[in-house]
Every structure is written in C-alpha cells, then in structure tokens.
Amino acid sequence: MRLTATVNGRARTFEVEARSTLLEVIRESLLLTGAKEACGVGECGNCMVLLDGEPTPSCLVLAPDAEGREIVTVEGLAPEGALDEVQAAFLEAGAFQCGFCTPGMVITAGALLRDQPNAAAGEIKQALAGVLCRCGSYTKVMKAMEKLAGRGA
Amino acid sequence: MKRLREFSYHEPESLEAAIGILAAGGDGARLLAGGTDLVVDMKTGRMRPSIVVNLKRIPGLSGIEAVEGGIRIGALTPVATLQASPLVGQMAAALADAAAVLATPPVRGLATIGGNIGRASPASDLGPPLIVHEAIATIEGPDGSREETVESLYVGPGATTLAVHDIITSIFVPTPAAGFGSAHLKIGARAGGTDIAMVGVSAGVTLGADGRIAAARIVLASVAPTPLRAIAAEQALAGREPSEEAVAAAAAAAAAACRPISDLRASASHRVALAGVLTARVLRSAIARAREASR
Structure with a gap:
C-alpha cells in the first residue's frame, strides 16, 4: 500500500506493507538509521521518533498509522549538520557511552523541554523513563538535562 | 528486526464496516487500537491473527466529553489524554491516578482505554479504577448497541465476555455521589x-x-x-x-x-x-x- 507522510520536513510517498512497522520503514525504506531496534516491543525507547510532535516508539506503530502524519527522527533535529541544543548539551556532558540509546534519549528529551523548558528533576526522570540505557549513562544524561532546564553549570 | 507475520489488513471507516469484517473473519480477526499489546503479542508470536482491523479511521471513537450524569470517554482515547484531562481528574480521580502510572509516557501516548479493557490483563491499571467508579462500556455488535458494566466484562487472563465481532466504543463514568x-x-x-x-x-x-x-x-x-x-x-x-x-x-x-x-x-x-x-x-x-x- 502507498504511504504519504512528512519525514523530517519533507513530504514523502512510498510503498509499504501493512505489516511493516514505522521503524522498519524509517530504517529500511528511508535509510534513516538513527532510530534503533533493541527490544522491539516498546519497552526500551531506542526506536523513539516524534509522531506529530510526540515521542512515540516506532516499533509499535504499524506503517499505515503514519499516513498523513509528521515524523521527525534524530536526523531531522540537525538538518544542517549543526547540533541542536539538546544534542550539544549531551555532547558537552558526555551523556552517553556506546551511543545506541542516544537518538531515543535526545528525541524524548527535546520534546520534554519544548513543553516544559524548566522541567524539574523528577519530571525529567519520568519523561525519560521510557528510554533505557544499558551503559548506565543516566547520571550524565541528568547532568545535561539539568543544564538545559536552567540549573547547574 | 522482529517482523510481523502476514495478515489481511483493514481500515474500515465505519463501525458497521468494522463489525462486518470481524463477523466474516471469525476467530482469526483482531482489533487494532493503540497496538501496545496487539503488536507486541504478534511480534512474540503469542497472537497470530489472520485479519487485523484498525479502528483508528472510524470517526468519533476518541475524546472525553461531559454528558448528562457523567463523562463519556471514547474507546480510542489514549491513556496520556486521560492523565492530562481535568474532567477525568475531577470526576474519576482513581482513573487519573492509574493513567499516570501506566507504563511509560510514550506508551501512554499510544495505549487506549478501550484496548486496556479488551486486553483484560489481570494486571490492568485501568480496570480497577473503572470498576470502582462503576463505569459502563458501550459495545457495538452485529445486533446493535448494548451497555455492560466494565466489571462484568472480565472473565479471565486475556478473556472477556465480548465476542469477536463486538467493539467497545465508549466508556461512561457516572458523576460520583456527594462526599x-x-x-x-x-x-x-x-x-x-x-x-x-x-x-x-x-x-x-x-x-x-x-x-x-x-x-x-x-x-x-x-x-x-x-x-x-x-x-x-x-x-x-x-x-x-x-x-x-x-x-x-x-x-x-x-x-x-x-x-x-x-x-x-x-x-x-x-x-x-x-x-x-x-x-x-x-x-x-x-x-x-x-x-x-x-x-
């Protein structure tokens, strides 16, 4: 079936199978490999993309449900190659180790700060609860987020 | 990637069309709402539907409104919407509490109230508050519409009284008594x-x-x-x-x-x-x- 959606600001039309997940389409049809598959069942958040602005685990969304919607992947955060504010803060804080979870982290973190620019520590932890980092980089993620939320050095 | 097995996919635009597909499809048909259970179960192989009926093109199945005697919550209303709704907070505090602790925020953006009831997990977060609030489900089937208490729908793990061609369309939560x-x-x-x-x-x-x-x-x-x-x-x-x-x-x-x-x-x-x-x-x-x- 034919799917039309806006991906990182560009209108795209392509053929998908109804049984494809949005993650498969993003990675394998659009060749945008920032969103990752880890658990494949919505628990780890490594496949997070913005769907109409909201962080969404793309491994749980069937491709036809993306019809007519706006998708932003991590590649869409910095289209000109310059890092966005969240990415720059993560880099400065060293808020990752292997980097596998980082696309999901920055997508989710950016949506939180858009809605709550001064989110409290507890709110940040709640919002990021859906993204797992097996390296355990949470402390430095929190350091980056505290700075972005206007606290700390 | 965990790929889904093949199935026949339908996006009906009316309840009547959806019920028709379900009635013709028999036991192999499954409803798709938020997908946070069905898609997971299809990936793990726990469910192998031959027909998937996506309800999200049917108008009027999502949203929360004040109605006479209470509030009506569309079956496709996401859990995140319940959590953020002042109406739910005011009329059904236990439901708002439960919505706020169901899984993680991104899952709450997908998961729906109707799907949570239909899934009939023994660990359901929304079932207990809905039963406490004496919520009533409106169910559409081949013989028309009927109402049942949410409490009466649960039979066992993953099992409800609903037939394969039945669709929960909305949940009514009555205004609580004074005090x-x-x-x-x-x-x-x-x-x-x-x-x-x-x-x-x-x-x-x-x-x-x-x-x-x-x-x-x-x-x-x-x-x-x-x-x-x-x-x-x-x-x-x-x-x-x-x-x-x-x-x-x-x-x-x-x-x-x-x-x-x-x-x-x-x-x-x-x-x-x-x-x-x-x-x-x-x-x-x-x-x-x-x-x-x-x-």
Whole structure:
C-alpha cells in the first residue's frame, strides 16, 4: 500500500506493507538509521521518533498509522549538520557511552523541554523513563538535562 | 528486526464496516487500537491473527466529553489524554491516578482505554479504577448497541465476555455521589509506574452527612485472574467511622481475598502482603479526597 507522510520536513510517498512497522520503514525504506531496534516491543525507547510532535516508539506503530502524519527522527533535529541544543548539551556532558540509546534519549528529551523548558528533576526522570540505557549513562544524561532546564553549570 | 507475520489488513471507516469484517473473519480477526499489546503479542508470536482491523479511521471513537450524569470517554482515547484531562481528574480521580502510572509516557501516548479493557490483563491499571467508579462500556455488535458494566466484562487472563465481532466504543463514568473520593496506587519493581503492577489497588469511599462511611468500593489488580473486587473489605468499612481501625480491618480483608500466582514479578505471598499495605494507603487517600469533596 502507498504511504504519504512528512519525514523530517519533507513530504514523502512510498510503498509499504501493512505489516511493516514505522521503524522498519524509517530504517529500511528511508535509510534513516538513527532510530534503533533493541527490544522491539516498546519497552526500551531506542526506536523513539516524534509522531506529530510526540515521542512515540516506532516499533509499535504499524506503517499505515503514519499516513498523513509528521515524523521527525534524530536526523531531522540537525538538518544542517549543526547540533541542536539538546544534542550539544549531551555532547558537552558526555551523556552517553556506546551511543545506541542516544537518538531515543535526545528525541524524548527535546520534546520534554519544548513543553516544559524548566522541567524539574523528577519530571525529567519520568519523561525519560521510557528510554533505557544499558551503559548506565543516566547520571550524565541528568547532568545535561539539568543544564538545559536552567540549573547547574 | 522482529517482523510481523502476514495478515489481511483493514481500515474500515465505519463501525458497521468494522463489525462486518470481524463477523466474516471469525476467530482469526483482531482489533487494532493503540497496538501496545496487539503488536507486541504478534511480534512474540503469542497472537497470530489472520485479519487485523484498525479502528483508528472510524470517526468519533476518541475524546472525553461531559454528558448528562457523567463523562463519556471514547474507546480510542489514549491513556496520556486521560492523565492530562481535568474532567477525568475531577470526576474519576482513581482513573487519573492509574493513567499516570501506566507504563511509560510514550506508551501512554499510544495505549487506549478501550484496548486496556479488551486486553483484560489481570494486571490492568485501568480496570480497577473503572470498576470502582462503576463505569459502563458501550459495545457495538452485529445486533446493535448494548451497555455492560466494565466489571462484568472480565472473565479471565486475556478473556472477556465480548465476542469477536463486538467493539467497545465508549466508556461512561457516572458523576460520583456527594462526599465521594477515590484513589489508585500501584507497586511495581520501579517507582513512578513504568513496570507492570505487582499489585495495584483502587478504592472509592463515600462519606455520609454524619461523617461515617456510607459505601466503599475496593478493586485490586495482579492478585487474581481478573481485577478483583474485595467485597468483604468493602463491607468492613460500611457504616463505620473512617478511622485507622476501619482502614486496617478493610486492608486485612482485602489481603485475605487475594488469590495471586507467583511469577517473575513477585511471589504470591509477597503480593498478599503488598495488597494489605497498598489497600490501607489507598483508602487513606480516598478518605482524604472524600473529606475534601464533603466540604
């Protein structure tokens, strides 16, 4: 079936199978490999993309449900190659180790700060609860987020 | 990548069309709402539907509105919308509490109230508060529309009274009586929701004009094959002062009513102990809210 959606600001039309997940389409049809598959069942958040602005685990969304919607992947955060504010803060804080979870982290973190620019520590932890980092980089993620939320050095 | 097996996919634009596809499809047909259970079960192979009917193109199945005598919640309303709704907070505090601790924020953006009921998980976060609030589901089927209490729908793990061609279209939550307060609490492996409940408890308490408990409803999750109404615990409260003694008696009765299994999340004996502790805590919250409502 034919799917039309806006991906990182560009209108795209392509053929998908109804049984494809949005993650498969993003990675394998659009060749945008920032969103990752880890658990494949919505628990780890490594496949997070913005769907109409909201962080969404793309491994749980069937491709036809993306019809007519706006998708932003991590590649869409910095289209000109310059890092966005969240990415720059993560880099400065060293808020990752292997980097596998980082696309999901920055997508989710950016949506939180858009809605709550001064989110409290507890709110940040709640919002990021859906993204797992097996390296355990949470402390430095929190350091980056505290700075972005206007606290700390 | 975990790929899904092939199935015949449908996006009907009316309830009638959806029911027609389901009725023709028989036992191999499944409804797709938020996908947070169905897609997972299809990936793990627990479910192998031959027909998937996506409900999201049918207009009018999502949203929360004030109606005569209560609020009506469309079956496709996401859990995140319940959590953020002032109407839900005001009319069904236990439901708002439960919505806020169901899985993680991105999952709450996908998961729907109708899907949560239809999935009939023994650990359901939304079942207990809906039963406490005496919620009524509207169900559309080949013979038309009917209403059933949410409580009556649960049969066992993953099983409801609904036939394969039945679709929950909305949930009605009646306006609580004067002096009513409700709350929901859940314990999982981590704080702040995220995990499937080891035990969840919803309670609703109605205080009479004399300050005594006129009525109470207590429903537990993850301690029985379905959400469990603790009727002996409710009776232990009726007519009594909302005292610590009454709360303790109800908590003991609620724990005694549990018939949990042991699984990877918790042993049966731990669940029974948690059920008592959580029932006492949630009753204190519900009583405090009932006192607020009585002012």
